[in-house]
Amino acid sequence: MRNLITDVAGIKVGNAQDATLASGTTAVIFDEPAVAAVDVRGGAPGTRETDLLALERTVEHVDALVLSGGSAFGLEAASGVTAWLAAQGRGFRVGDAVVPIVPGAILFDLTNGGNKHWGRFPPYRDLGFEAASQAGLDFALGTAGAGFGATTASFKGGLGSASAVSGPYTIGALVAVNALGNVTVGEGPHFWAAPYEQGSEFGGLGLPHPWPADALKLRYKGQRPENTTIAVVATDARLSKAQARHLAVMAQDGFARAIHPVHTPFDGDTVFAAATGRVPLAEAPVDLISLGTEAAHVLARACARAVYEATALPFAQARPGWRERFEISR
Numbered sequence: 001m002r003n004l005i006t007d008v009a010g011i012k013v014g015n016a017q018d019a020t021l022a023s024g025t026t027a028v029i030f031d032e033p034a035v036a037a038v039d040v041r042g043g044a045p046g047t048r049e050t051d052l053l054a055l056e057r058t059v060e061h062v063d064a065l066v067l068s069g070g071s072a073f074g075l076e077a078a079s080g081v082t083a084w085l086a087a088q089g090r091g092f093r094v095g096d097a098v099v100p101i102v103p104g105a106i107l108f109d110l111t112n113g114g115n116k117h118w119g120r121f122p123p124y125r126d127l128g129f130e131a132a133s134q135a136g137l138d139f140a141l142g143t144a145g146a147g148f149g150a151t152t153a154s155f156k157g158g159l160g161s162a163s164a165v166s167g168p169y170t171i172g173a174l175v176a177v178n179a180l181g182n183v184t185v186g187e188g189p190h191f192w193a194a195p196y197e198q199g200s201e202f203g204g205l206g207l208p209h210p211w212p213a214d215a216l217k218l219r220y221k222g223q224r225p226e227n228t229t230i231a232v233v234a235t236d237a238r239l240s241k242a243q244a245r246h247l248a249v250m251a252q253d254g255f256a257r258a259i260h261p262v263h264t265p266f267d268g269d270t271v272f273a274a275a276t277g278r279v280p281l282a283e284a285p286v287d288l289i290s291l292g293t294e295a296a297h298v299l300a301r302a303c304a305r306a307v308y309e310a311t312a313l314p315f316a317q318a319r320p321g322w323r324e325r326f327e328i329s330r
Contacts, residue, residue, distance in 0.1 A: 112318070
């Protein structure tokens with residue numbers, strides 16, 4: 001187990017980023033088309049092709065999912081992934097035509113200090129193509145891919161991932177944390193997701209003791225739509241589109257366990273759920289409860305890992321990395 005979403009059989013992940021731009025893209029590529037659904041809770045989402053994931057829509061499977069920085073400009077990253085898949089002959093077949101199905105979501109990182117004066121065409125299509133071409137079982141976390149330019153209220157945000165086994169099934173999460181709020185309790189180093197930590201994957205500090213008097217004080221970036229946490233949860237269980245949708249709904253609780261506050265009017269919090277279908281669902285209602293519960297746990301862990309692994313951008317007034325703030329080495 002890598003403790004990555006790629007522990008789910010049939011999934012590869014690739015990152016691409018531009019340090020001068022201070023932004024990037026992450027592509028989730030499925031070896032075979034996967035059943036997918038989506039749940040959106042934030043008030044300011046930015047998405048592509050999510051309508052086709054509705055339960056009544058014709059297309060049942062997707063070829064890839066994309067998370068990207070760049071706000072609305074970053075939606076172009078999915079076009080790059082689409083182009084890469086088309087070159088591989090991957091996609092939904094209509095006669096002689098092949099159309100890759102690539103939903104995606106974006107986060108806002110346009111004011112983080114990077115050079116966003118890209119001229120007539122934003123670079124995200126090229127970043128998407130590169131991310132897809134780099135897809136593999138191992139990939140960087142923290143200041144990488146879609147999380148390269150991400151921030152939270154107090155610390156540098158980033159890209160996180162985690163995985164777990166639930167009975168015969170494997171479940172994993174991938175997240176780009178660019179939240180309005182914080183993933184840590186009060187002013188200290190402890191993560192809200194501490195009860196779900198496996199080993200010392202994000203420091204092993206547990207919850208603070210004594211509990212800070214100001215732990216629930218609201219700490220957030222400001223009243224502008226410069227946020228959003230976007231994620232993919234995936235399993236090797238064989239799910240219907242409706243079951244995948246419910247998995248996404250339950251997984252959203254992982255955001256609530258790791259980020260405070262969350263699902264605000266200035267966040268676009270979005271969770272995709274995907275099922276590669278390698279393992280038949282033995283007992284549908286009961287097993288789906290277990291999968292959804294574990295999905296929330298895994299997503300909470302991934303959110304904490306995103307900030308734990310991140311390093312500060314080299315710009316004036318950049319938010320510090322968690323390790324830099326607390327002077328904790330690897």
